[in-house]
Amino acid sequence: MESNAQSQISEELQKILLSTDLSFLKSTFDDEDRKKGASVVQDYEEELDLDEHTMNRWTPLLRSAIENDSLPVVVDELYNSVEDHFENLETQILQDSQLSDNLTVSVGQISNIKEIIEESLLRETEDLQGQLAQTTNDVISRKQSYINNKKTxxxxxxxxxxxxxxxxxxxxxxxxxxxxxxxxxxxxxxxxxxxxxxxxxxxxxxxxxxxxxxxxxxxxxxxxxxDESLNLIKSSFNSNLERKLLSVSTKFFDFYNETLLPDWKNSKNELKLSSFKFNSPVEISLRDTKKEETLNLATIFPLDEFYDCILIFQNLKETNYLCSEFKTEYDFRISKVAYPLDLKSHGSTTTHSDQVLKTAALFGDEFSSTELKNYMLKILGFVIYDKHLNKSTDYLLSYKSMSTSENFWEIFIARFSPFLEYYLTKRVNTEEEVIELKDFLGIYIAILENLNVGVELINKVYILLFRKYAALLFQVFDIEFSTLLKDDDFMPLTINDKGLYEKVLRICWLKDDEPERPRIEDEEFSEQFLATLPFSPLYPMSCTLVKKTHNKLVTFLSEFYRSNLSELNQIIVQTLDSIFSEIINAKIHAKLDTTSREEIAQILINLDYFIIAAKEFSHILGRENTTLNPDVELTLQSVKILTQSRNLTEQKLIELIDSKISDLMEFVEFEWSATAVEREPSFSVKDIAQFLEMMFTSTLVNLPDSVKTLLIFREFDVLTGRFLDVLLNFSPPILTPQSVLNFELNMNFLEGIISKLFPSDGDRPSTPTSPDLGAVHSSENARASNLMDNTRRSLYSTFSDLKQHIEFLKSPDITEYNDPSIRMRKFPRIKPEVAQMLHDKMVSPASAGIDSANSSSVDQSFADSLGSHKRLAKFFNRA
Missing domain, CATH: 1.20.1270 (Substrate Binding Domain Of Dnak; Chain:A; Domain 2)
Structure with missing residues (x-):
């Protein structure tokens, strides 16, 4: 369809073209003419104009082709159709005479036109050349003017x-x-x-x-x-170091002491952090950072002049010169701050003591505690300033070394610590002064630790301060214990106040086998409270002093001491060990020169309890050690020393008792030739018995049962041994039967003391007890009764040897003794030679020839005497 439309348009155009008079001229424009552009079209525009009628006929066709977007195709077909239509046109023209004439006329016209055009073009060219030359000259002149103006x-x-x-x-x-x-x-x-x-x-x-x-x-x-920037630094030293050091360090100290420390104490009590110290990581983590902002050193020590000076010398590339000049000035300022201490002097060959005295002389004898604190605070202020200065300047002024402050402090404390030790030793003499210095140094060291400077040497002084405090407490304890010992009555402690009694029980350490509440007279049967404790008042008062001393030592370390905990714990142990050994033991030991058995007995009792106290304190020190190590186990050496003194006291008591008995034994005499049987023991034996009874029921009644029993055993064993020795070695060769019966009477009297010392249950007087204590007392009484029965039987056995020898004397039949079965049953402890000697004493040669009548009378007399003796024995052995 489109092809047909395009062909139709092309045909119409061809018809119009053919019907146009000038259509043949249009065909004369070839492709080259079209390429010449608008100028050629303009030249021929008048000649190629179409009449209005022709244009009106073309317009619809061209519009239709444009609307169908087919104009190029229509043009191409138009050219092709033109060639087809005018293919034979030349031949037609030549054959047409009229057309040929027209062409001939046209040739002449064309030649005229050509000439006209050539002349016109020549004329225009000449005009153009003239205009061009004029324009060129004008441009050249203007350019020269421009160049001249541009240079200017x-x-x-x-x-x-x-x-x-x-x-x-x-x-x-x-x-x-x-x-x-x-x-x-x-x-x-x-x-x-x-x-x-x-x-x-x-x-x-x-x-x-x-x-x-x-x-x-x-x-x-x-x-x-x-020069001016260096002078500005120097003037800054004058204004900062000389004027602000003491005030800044005091501000730091007061902030730590009056703000941080009270805050920490409150937090420690609320959070139950008693095992942690001030300035520990736990305490630091709990601090209020807003409060610490008040210690902003940038506002306290402005360093603008230092920043400018560093920038100046860095810009001038003379930083080394700045550092050299700074060091010279800084050393001078340090020497002024540390005066009178000389930090530049080198160590000499003098001894340490000479150096200490020399340093002490620099400060003078009148150097007070206030002056010491101000001096140390001034040094602290300089350390704070130095730290701030070097940190703020990136340690440039100290040749990039980060140890300027440390070097100064190390040199200073190495020179100053000997004087501090000297001051502590010579000038600090009371507990109050030691505690005051402790609190000061505690805050001082805390600030130094937070400044990251070494505190090892000052910590050594701090430990020495604790040793000084421990020594002062030792001296105070010595004085107070001496007073207590002097005022002690060496009698069992009797208390008539129930509150005081309970307090004493809380203060003292008792034996493990002792009841928690010693037996007291029950209030239901007594109008007044009354209790008796075995130790004298010296023991509870001493326990109070020891606990007080220990609490003071622990309190002294409670806030600040965080390093060298093992050494501090050792000081506590040594102090308390020395108190027990060098004071308590030594002073009690000095009392052993007395001849009073009562005092010696009470000393022995007190020493038993002091040994218990020392052992218990060993457990306390191990459990509550400052190192917080639960595995620490220790035993005070004073336990061994007190035990030795206790053994010596026991030996001293034994010697006193032995001495007394020896004195009494000197008055004992037996009538070995007596012919009559006595009905009562001799007075000397009664004295011995009375002494023993009084000794063990009154004087030594408060001794520990083990000690008292041991003494009783020993004394009865010694007595029976001595009486046996008298019988065997100090009796005459011949003994009368009556003397033997009298000797037996005396020995039985002595044996009867045992039942008084250890009465049986039926003989023991009853004591009233309260209902609530009845069950406790019954179990304790049963256990005590069994122990007493065993003790009583053992004491009776001490007389077995003596009794066997007496029995042999009463029936001195050597033939019966020689019979092994009888000897082992009746006389196992009598040796054969002793038996023979005793037989000889009773059967003398003088009496061998007496007639049987006399012999019978003698035997009857012995039998009568024996019967009388048995009645006496029964009397003395009755309950």
Whole structure:
């Protein structure tokens, strides 16, 4: 369809073209003419104009082709159709005479037209050449003017720039002078740098004298800036070090002491952190950071002049010179701060004691505690300042070394600590002074630790302070214990106040086998409370003193001491060990020169309890040690020393009793030739028995049962041994039967003392007891009864040897003795030679020839005496 439409349009166009008079001229434009563009079209525009009728006929066709987007195809077909329609046109033209004539006429016309065109073109070309020459000359003249004007303008611009830079140099020079006057040295140096840079870049090759003068003044100005900035640092030292050190350190100290420490005590009590110390990580983590902002050193010690000076010398690349000058000035300031201590002096060959005395002489004998604190605070202030200065300047002034503060402090404390030890030893003499110095040094060390400086040497002094405190407590204990010992009555402690009694029980340590409440007279049967404890008042008072001393030592360490805990714990142990051994034991030991058995017995009882106290305190010290190590086990050496004194006291008591018995034994005499049987023992034996009964029921009644029983055993064993020795070695060769019966009477009397010392249950007097204590007493009584029965039987056995020898004397039949069965049953303890000797004493040669009548009378008399003796024995052995 489209193809047909395009063909139709093309045919219509062809018809219109053929019917147009000038259509043959249009065909004369070839492709080259079309390529010439708009100029060629304009030249022939008048000749190619179509009449209005023809144009109206083309317009719809062209519009239709454009609307169908087929104009290129229509044009191509038009060309093809034109070629087809005009293929034979030339032949037709030649054959048409009229057309040929027209062509001939047209050729002439065309030649005329050509000439007209050539003339016109020549004329126009000449006009164009004239205009071109005129325009060229005009352009050349204008360009020359432009070039001249541009050179002038460039020179003017250069002059303007040069003048502005000269003005800038002058302005920088004036500004530099003003900044130097105002003290802004770094800004002045920056101005000089800009001035120097502008001159070198822009005016180095100009011969301006005034600029050369300005440039020549730059080194002088730089030198002035250096000197003035160093002088500014020196004046800063004067204002900071001399005026602020003491006030700053006091502010730090007061903040720690009056703010941080009370806050920590409150937190420790609320959070139950008693095992942690002040300035420990736990305490530091609980601090209020807002409160610590009040210690902002940037506002206390402004360092603007240092920052400017460092920038100045870094800019001048003379940092080493700055550091050298700074060190010289700083050393001078340090020497002023540390005065009268000389930090520059080198160690000499003098002894440590000479150095201490020399240092003490520098400070003088009148150096008070207030002066000591102010001096140490001034040193602390300098350490704070030094830390702040070096940290804020990135340690540049100390040659990038991060140990300036540490070096100063190490040198200072190495020189000062000997004097501090000397001051502590010579000037601090009371508990109050020691505690005051302890609190001061505790805060002081805490601040130093937070400044990250070494505190090892001052910690040694701090430990020495604790040793001093322990020594003072030792002296106080010595004085108070001496007073207590002097006032002690060496009698069992009797208490008639129930509250006091309970307090004594809480204070003292009792034996493990002792009841928690010793038996007292029950209030239901007594109008007044009454209790008796075995030890004297010295023991509970001493326990109170020991506990008080221990509490003081622990309290002394409770807040500040965080290092060398093992050494501190050892000091506590040594102090308490020395108290038990060098005071309690030594002073009680000195009392052993007395001859009073009562005092010796009470000393023995007290020593038993002091041994218990020392053992218990060993457990306390192990359990509550400052190292907080639950595995610590220790035993005070004083336990062994007290035990030795206790054994010595026991031996002393034995010696006193033995001495008394020996004295009594000197008055004992037996009538070995007696012919009558006595009905009562001799007075000397009664004295011995009375002494023993009084000794063990009154004087030694409060001794521990084991000790008392041991003494009783020993004394009865010694007595029976001595009486046996009297019988065997000090009796005459011949003994009468009556004397033997009298001797037996005396021995039985002595044996009867045992039942008085250890009565049986039926013989023991009853004591009233309260209902609530009845069950406790019944079990205790049963256990005590069994123990007493065993003791009583053992004591009776001490008389077995003596009894066997007496029985043999009463029936001195050697033949019966020689019978092994009888001997082992009746006389196992009598040796054969002794039996023979005793037999000889009873059967003498003089009596061998007596007649049987007399012999019978003698035997009857012995039998009668024996019967009488049995009645006496029964009397003395009755309950």
């Amino acid at each position: 303008s460039t020179k003017i611009s250069e002059c303007i720039i040069l003048i502005s830079k000269i003005l800038q140099i002058l302005e920088l020079s004036n500004k530099c002078q003003d900044l130097i006057k105002d003290g802004s040295y770094y800004k002045a140096l920056q101005s000089l740098g800009g001035l120097e840079r502008i001159y070198v870049q822009d005016f180095k090759n100009y011969n301006f004298d005034f600029l050369k003068t300005i440039y020549a003044s730059i080194p002088v100005l730089k030198s002035k800036i250096k």
